Amino acid sequence: MNVVLIKSYTDKPWRSPETYRLIEDSLKEKWEVASITPQTEEALYDFLGEQQRRHGEPPFVFNIAEYLDEEHKTGFLPALLDEWQLPHLGSSAESVATGLDKVRTKTLLDANQIPTPDYFVVRDGNAALAERVEALGYPLIVKPLLEGGHIGISEDSVVSTQTELRQAVHRVLEDYEQPALVEDYITGAGMREFSVGIVDGDERLFTPIEIDYAAMAVERKILSYEAAQQDLERIKLVEDPAVRDEIIDLTARTFEAVGASDYSRVDLRMNHTGCYVLEINIMPGLGPHSFLPDAARSIHNLEYAQLVQNLAENSMRRQFLSAEC
Numbered sequence: 001m002n003v004v005l006i007k008s009y010t011d012k013p014w015r016s017p018e019t020y021r022l023i024e025d026s027l028k029e030k031w032e033v034a035s036i037t038p039q040t041e042e043a044l045y046d047f048l049g050e051q052q053r054r055h056g057e058p059p060f061v062f063n064i065a066e067y068l069d070e071e072h073k074t075g076f077l078p079a080l081l082d083e084w085q086l087p088h089l090g091s092s093a094e095s096v097a098t099g100l101d102k103v104r105t106k107t108l109l110d111a112n113q114i115p116t117p118d119y120f121v122v123r124d125g126n127a128a129l130a131e132r133v134e135a136l137g138y139p140l141i142v143k144p145l146l147e148g149g150h151i152g153i154s155e156d157s158v159v160s161t162q163t164e165l166r167q168a169v170h171r172v173l174e175d176y177e178q179p180a181l182v183e184d185y186i187t188g189a190g191m192r193e194f195s196v197g198i199v200d201g202d203e204r205l206f207t208p209i210e211i212d213y214a215a216m217a218v219e220r221k222i223l224s225y226e227a228a229q230q231d232l233e234r235i236k237l238v239e240d241p242a243v244r245d246e247i248i249d250l251t252a253r254t255f256e257a258v259g260a261s262d263y264s265r266v267d268l269r270m271n272h273t274g275c276y277v278l279e280i281n282i283m284p285g286l287g288p289h290s291f292l293p294d295a296a297r298s299i300h301n302l303e304y305a306q307l308v309q310n311l312a313e314n315s316m317r318r319q320f321l322s323a324e325c
Helices: 017-028 041-055 077-084 093-100 102-111 132-136 164-175 225-228 241-257 291-300 304-320
Strands: 001-006 033-034 061-063 066-069 074-076 118-122 140-144 180-184 190-198 205-211 235-237 263-271 275-281
Touching: 017 033, 017 304, 033 041, 033 205, 041 077, 061 304, 074 077, 077 093, 093 102, 093 241, 093 275, 102 118, 102 241, 102 275, 118 132, 118 205, 132 164, 132 180, 140 164, 164 180, 190 241, 190 291, 190 304, 205 291, 235 291, 241 263, 241 275, 263 291, 291 304
Parallel strands: 001 033, 001 061
Antiparallel strands: 066 074, 118 180, 140 180, 190 205, 190 263, 205 235, 263 275
């Protein structure tokens, strides 16, 4: 099996030259690998076609990026690979798009009776908010509707007054040019936050971890983009079997509800009222210090190269059935 690695760099640590170097080295331990950093859809199409002609079969594409150009959100890679009918790591374009749209995700969660915080969407800066807020009450958290990876999340995203709410909504509408999701902020007695990775194969592996806010230099218990960029996030293992079982069950149900494949990560919060799915990250970071690789090492003794190879093999097996990997 020949493998093509698509490199789409950003300033995110999980899409850095170091991350792609580690992935490429890991894949080369088992397969012939060709890599490309495409500037255009046409260049990628031509490169993949040349690989297919050279080897006499379609390549398996190892891709961890949503877009060729993330800044402008153009070249939606899962859709291109689906359209070209090429086997590739991860979910279908439809499932990735669902995961990137928080309302579409929440609609599926509600339909499958998976608890998620109550919310409403603001698409216009002049929208009347008082009546909608009254149904939820404060505090609330304001997020960009169509972003992942903590993008658009800061300590100012949590609001407790009408003025703070309008300011946070305005920031999302102006800075990200997309609607704002206004959501019940899960806090209060017994608040805990979890992240559960899932690696799907013949045997599903789950990587439940808890966000260790006590060990983090943050004023507010929130996973902000700034904290991620500055590597302030700290985690610990989930020791309570009942809690671990509950969050694994919610993760599996969420994974299936959105039709995800191969791997994902589900973020959850718990307080005295219950446990809630915040979102699913269909293409979670695979940087060497991202939640999923860290937890896979701690919980399942999977070193980074083993995890990358496991992901590739499971995906190949899913798409080629009994064909040799």
